Amino acid sequence: MGLFSRKSDSPQDSFSAPLPETRAPSKPLVGDLPCSAKGCQNSTGAACSYVDRRNRHCKTAWCPEHQFLVNGQCYCRRHANTVDAVGNQEHTTYGFAMPDLANRSPSLVRWVANDISDRVEKLLERYRTPGEQYHRERVHAVRGVDGGVRWEATWQLFDHTGSRVRVSIEVREATPTTLSARVGQLVVYSEVPPWILHREHAEDVDPDTDVRERDMFYEMMLKAIDEHLTDSDEPY
Ligand SMILES: [Zn+2]
Ligand SMILES: [Zn+2]
Structure with a gap:
């Protein structure tokens, strides 16, 4: 199964706990990309903003219904969690830039x-x-x-x-x-x-x-x- 498929709400790559601090409350980002959520037909996806330490970009996009916002930026669920976990402190504690794309x-x-x-x-x-x-x-x-x-x-x-x-x-x-x-x-x-x-x-x-x-x-x-x-x- 694909890294970002949303087969179910099992916790393998998703989170049953609510994420009020990352879930888009009001101002969703609207783009023109096909949404990566399984079964979603929307073409209003904004790209996941995640860029890892090797300068690789996450290739997913998410419509307003399926995106997660952190600091006004659109992310997939995993990367919303990663960014929220790492914050901006990782340059000092982690010693290098954002964790690899696939780092769970x-x-x-x-x-x-x-x-x-x-x-x-x-x-x-x-x-x-x-x-x-x-x-x-x-x-x-x-x-x-x-x-x-x-x-x-x-x-x-x-x-x-x-x-x-x-x-x-x-x-x-x-x-x-x-x-x-x-x-x-x-x-x-x-x-x-x-x-x-x-x-x-x-x-x-x-x-x-x-x-x-x-x-x-x-x-x-x-x-x-x-x-x-x-x-x-x-x-x-
Ligand atoms: Zn969608
Ligand atoms: Zn992502």
């Missing part, structure tokens, strides 16, 4: 982070001591000691002395289908999500199964985080 990692982390944030917050609430603040950090790139880049989203509890508990989820560019969770620096969970396994095996899954499997995947991940927080006497 920032988009995947952003989507999962949004999906599980309430549960992580609820979990951390149990470990929060009086006076501690809760902080969620948006998706950002981190270059590891091996030179590899990972995309991560973090949740922290901190007080005036600094961060005490740090939980993160991440996708490494070297293993872009694996989602991992860390407590502090320690990786406590690392699996390929079920919807990605289905995509790799070209399996169609009904929406109910998709939701159930996704939920189980998140529960396993949160359980691993919780168990580590419970067992460890060390600062995280």
Whole structure:
């Protein structure tokens, strides 16, 4: 299946969570290109504005009904997520310009982070001591000691002395289908999500199964985080 096909609303390359900050609220961009959305007959598509670090342009176009706007620019869904995740900070944190066209990692982390944030917050609430603040950090790139880049989203509890508990989820560019969770620096969970396994095996899954499997995947991940927080006497 094509990179940008919209076969279903399964999360392989799309996002069931609403994206109010990227969805065009009022002023859509009207172009004269055929819309890339599957089954859409509109010829009012504006080109996706995404340009990657190799100066390659995304070749999709989206009509007002199917486009996503970030800072007034039209994007496909993946690149809206990528741009929103990376923002304009990537020149300093990532070390080079926008991720490759086909790079799903920032988009995947952003989507999962949004999906599980309430549960992580609820979990951390149990470990929060009086006076501690809760902080969620948006998706950002981190270059590891091996030179590899990972995309991560973090949740922290901190007080005036600094961060005490740090939980993160991440996708490494070297293993872009694996989602991992860390407590502090320690990786406590690392699996390929079920919807990605289905995509790799070209399996169609009904929406109910998709939701159930996704939920189980998140529960396993949160359980691993919780168990580590419970067992460890060390600062995280
Ligand atoms: Zn369309
Ligand atoms: Zn695009």
